């Protein structure tokens with residue numbers, strides 16, 4: 667049978683949330699071996715997310731959790747996005763859930779699937795090729811100030827020998843969160859592997875990967891790292907000036 671893929675998505679309430687999650691849910695509807703671990707950055711789970719999972723037919727193939735980012739670590743409305751790490755608490759809760767609920771004997775893969783990126787279905791087909799004990803890697807589009815950030819391979823295309831990153835290339839793993847997926851056996855082998863707040867900007871990926879792999883052991887995928895199957899797109903902040911005026915009159919456009 668196909669290896670299961672656990673896609674881990676931190677998410678938070680904002681005007682575009684339902685649009686983002688709808689886009690993602692359609693990938694799950696196309697791939698039967700995907701399980702969605704969706705973690706709301708909130709004190710409770712919300713009906714928006716719960717109803718979306720149900721309407722997409724994903725109630726049985728999803729795990730709906732919540733944990734709020736501590737106030738001191740939360741971005742303020744006007745803060746630049748990079749000021750604080752995002753999704754740390756939520757991804758760590760998902761890792762705990764996986765370590766508690768997933769059968770270590772069964773082949774599976776975990777992937778950190780942020781809610782605003784753009785994913786090709788083919789990316790998930792590539793992840794199914796990840797060997798036990800390995801971390802699969804591939805290019806990511808529109809990130810790090812480049813059209814494509816990607817691993818550089820040896821002549822035989824068997825090993826990663828470097829990265830083309832322009833931003834902070836000195837990082838141990840200068841790649842985006844969307845650039846890799848992990849064979850789940852590594853999570854059981856290295857129980858200390860997780861994310862942390864007290865790491866420099868851009869070092870979350872290195873923070874988890876340094877526990878579980880080395881550059882030499884990475885498994886290149888996506889046509890020898892030549893195909894772009896995921897893009898680090900970002901959604902602009904929604905303009906609701908007129909909605910705010912309506913609200914002041916006691917009305918709203920989405921009743």
Ligand code: UDP
Pocket residue numbers: 675676677678706707735740741747752753756779780781782900
């Ligand atoms: N996120 C969250 N709480 C927040 C901000 C972000 O749970 O306060 C989630 C967000 O929904 C996304 C992930 O964390 O799935 C990464 O956030 P974002 O896409 O804003 O980061 P970037 O694109 O800058 O890496």
Ligand code: MN
Pocket residue numbers: 780782783899900
């Ligand atoms: Mn993002």
